[in-house]
Amino acid sequence: MPIKNVVSWTAMISGYVEVKKMRIAIELFEAMPVKNHVSWCVILGGFVNCRQFDEALVFFSKMLSSGVRATVPSIIVVANACSFKGNLKQGCKIHGYIIKFGFHLDQIIEASLVSMYCHCLEMKEAELEFRKLEMKYIGSWNALLYGYVNNNNYNIYDARRFFDSIVSRDNLTWNLMINGYLKHNKLDDAMKLFSMMPEPTMEVFTSLMYSFIKNGNLEVAVKLFYRMPERDVVAYTTLVFGYLENGQLEEAMELFNKMPVKNVVSYNVMISGLLLSGKTMEAYYLFKKSPVKDAISWDSLVAGFVENGFYTEGIQLYKNMLLSDTRPSELIIASLLRASARLSIIMHGEQIHGMAVKLGHEGCLIVGNSLINMYGKCGNILMAKFVFDQMSERDVVAWNAIIHSNACNGFGKEAIVMFKKMKMSQIKPDDITFLGILFACNHNCLWEEAQGYFNSMVHDYGIKPxxxxxxxxxxxxxxxxxxxxxxxxxxxxxxxxxxxxxxxxxxxxxxxxxxxxxxxxxxxxxxxxxxxxxxxxxxxxxxxxxxxxxxxxxxxxxxxxxxxxxxxxxxxx
CATH class of the missing domain: 1.25.40.10 (Tetratricopeptide repeat domain)
Known part of the structure; x- marks a missing residue:
């Protein structure tokens, strides 16, 4: 650009903040000849979104030192930074600044302060600070109620006590309290409060439906659905999910087809349900009909194809996904490695391994476990050991994978050595572990050792053979x-x-x-x-x-x- 102004500089910084490339955003910000309050707010928001809370507080101090006055958006951002960091000292300073410059009359800032105190203090102390506030807008009451509902150190009835003290409640107040009961699995209390709600919202109806579905009571969820004065796509999708959870595929499909509006979540739920029921081709046709496909759509389809035994087709779908510019998740990488293991095609597995490294997924536990399994099934025990040794953390699945890899490739004694190391690592073996050890003993004709491991499995670990x-x-x-x-x-x-x-x-x-x-x-x-x-x-x-x-x-x-x-x-x- 021949001429750059503060707007163009800020737009570029905002772009890098959006994709979380904070290092470049900071370099551009520091190079800006002139910065205004919008520029400062953008960089502060970037720090908070990237969970760099200390940096946000440092830059806020720099902003004030440079003579730029804080605005409502920038104060909300740094108040959130104090909340997430639990920095009460800095939060009190922000509160003082707010009062000094008259921002305490702003509803959103007041609510942000209450939220900050809820994060930094015990709830009783946070409530004392709340009582000192001058205006006490409904947003602030809701912020404190949210703090009670989501603080595991307090009983849900403490939240109800505070709820009862709120004179002017809005829909969010009712939603918070009912969802608080649902969070603590108190469905009866939630329904009683729901019956007292002056104008029940679709959000409350949907939350209740979902909770009853998860508790295995689909009948109540269906009744709630048909009691709704109007239904949105979320309500329809929730009931479709409920039918699928209950194994009622035909009812789910019928309701899905009746939906007046469908979104990508609706399609994803139905596709996942079909795949879980083994209806692989039907899921694929529905996937093709979906007007929008996100990363979850591809995750569900690729993983479902592999789970249902369509390994080659799963790998082909992965290639189609790459052409759509969708970034493979850890789940897809793990599924494709499982497909490569089943097909015993190490070339595919090595290509997926390379993609995992490129995407930074190789440190993910599920990917590491799948890599060990793939290399073991394809006969490359050296690479299986290499991946295992490089893992920063190992669970029972990782140990099982390396034990089975050794056993299946004729390294029975090495499998037994790994089993001993596993016990030394304080990882409790399971039935799969002992199956690998018995397999190792089998291929090395170690009858007495096999008897010993079998008896240990039953008597020492209480595992039923x-x-x-x-x-x-x-x-x-x-x-x-x-x-x-x-x-x-x-x-x-x-x-x-x-x-x-x-x-x-x-x-x-x-x-x-x-x-x-x-x-x-x-x-x-x-x-x-x-x-x-x-x-x-x-x-x-x-x-x-x-x-x-x-x-x-x-x-x-x-x-x-x-x-x-x-x-x-x-x-x-």
């Missing part, structure tokens, strides 16, 4: 040739043996030539899936090894008959 835990022990016994003991364990466990258990027993019999048990396992597997050729091939190998050629021909003939039988197909069409 699942069928998968028993299946791991049974497979280990079969690997070691103890097929009869494996069968005993299969019949003694509190579960009906499934096809995985019988497959382990049949495989063990094949290796160690236990004909009688192999035939029993074969018959059991035939009951599970008569069209599976695998049991026939195992039994043929056993008969061949002992020279029972007539039985070989008989089983092979039965197996060949399976080729004429086809499984029932399915289609999306």
């Amino acid at each position: 699942s069928l998968a835990h028993y299946a791991c022990l049974i497979d280990l016994l079969c690997r070691m040739g103890m097929t009869e003991k494996a069968e005993e364990l299969a019949h003694s466990m509190p579960f009906e043996p499934d096809s995985t258990v019988w497959t382990s027993i049949l495989s063990g019999c094949t290796l160690h030539c236990n004909v009688k048990l192999a035939e029993h396992a074969f018959n059991q597997l035939n009951l599970w899936d008569p069209l599976d050729r695998m049991p026939y091939m195992h039994l043929i190998r056993i008969y061949e090894s002992i020279g029972r050629w007539s039985d070989v021909e008989r089983i092979r003939s039965k197996m060949n008959e399976l080729t004429s039988i086809t499984r029932a197909g399915c289609s999306w069409v």
Whole structure:
């Protein structure tokens, strides 16, 4: 620009503040030849929005020292900075400035002061300061009521005491008190107060509906919806969400289609509900119909596709999302890494890893856990260990991921070492942890150790073994040739043996030539899936090894008959 004035300078600073690039905004601000009260207010607001409260207070002092008088917006900004910082000393100075220059008569400034005292003092002391105020506008009463409602050190009935002392209440006063009851899960008290409200607002109706939905009482929420004198898009969307939460997909879809106006939130709620119900294609078609798509729309769709097993399609959707200039969230990155792990395509996983680093998501716990899992499933244990070692914090999921990665890639002893380190880190193992350890023992034929870990899981940690835990022990016994003991364990466990258990027993019999048990396992597997050729091939190998050629021909003939039988197909069409 050939000529820059204070307006153009302030506009540029405001742009950088908007995208939270405060360093550049400060450099421009310092370079300004002339600053007015608007320029100062913009930079102060930027500091508060970026949670740089100390800097906001320092610059406010600089503003006053430069001879620029404070305005209502700048005072509100620094009062908020004092509130968030809990800086009572500076807040009292601001209060003094307000009185000195006559700003105490402004309604918004008075409410900001009350809010500041609520943040910096005990509520009783904040109320004393409130009583000293000259005007006591309704906004100030509401600010103190908000403080009581949201202060966890006080009983909700302290808020009700103060509410009852307010003579002239507006809709916000009623909304605050009713929402206070809802926050403390006192739905009966909320409904009693609601019945006393002179003119119930849509906001109160909607808040009550949502609370009843979350407490599993959809019937009351529906009654509230139809009692509303008028309904907005939020009320409709809340009830659609309620139907979906209650598993009533058809009712949700019917109400969604009847909505006079829909916004992006309405579409997102319905799309998420369809995905959770496994209606992946229907969710995709609704997504395409949505006139506006935000980051949450893409999050829901990509994550839903991956969750429902459409891994390749999920990755393609991610590419479409990038073309729409939407920034991938941590959730999408984690979902795509899970898709790469399921597909065992490390190239995709590495590309997603690169994107995570570029976006600054690699430090996110859910992304780190997904990276370990992806590299482990794709066979790159070195990268899995590298990611694990780089993590600043680790939860039980991270430890489980590295234990399973080692176990699945043949590093059973390393998995056991990681388990010991996990316990030393004071992270309590769960059922998934022990499944990984038993898997490690299985592949290293460590029967005594496996028994020890199984008993520790039950007696030391109180974890009830699942069928998968028993299946791991049974497979280990079969690997070691103890097929009869494996069968005993299969019949003694509190579960009906499934096809995985019988497959382990049949495989063990094949290796160690236990004909009688192999035939029993074969018959059991035939009951599970008569069209599976695998049991026939195992039994043929056993008969061949002992020279029972007539039985070989008989089983092979039965197996060949399976080729004429086809499984029932399915289609999306």
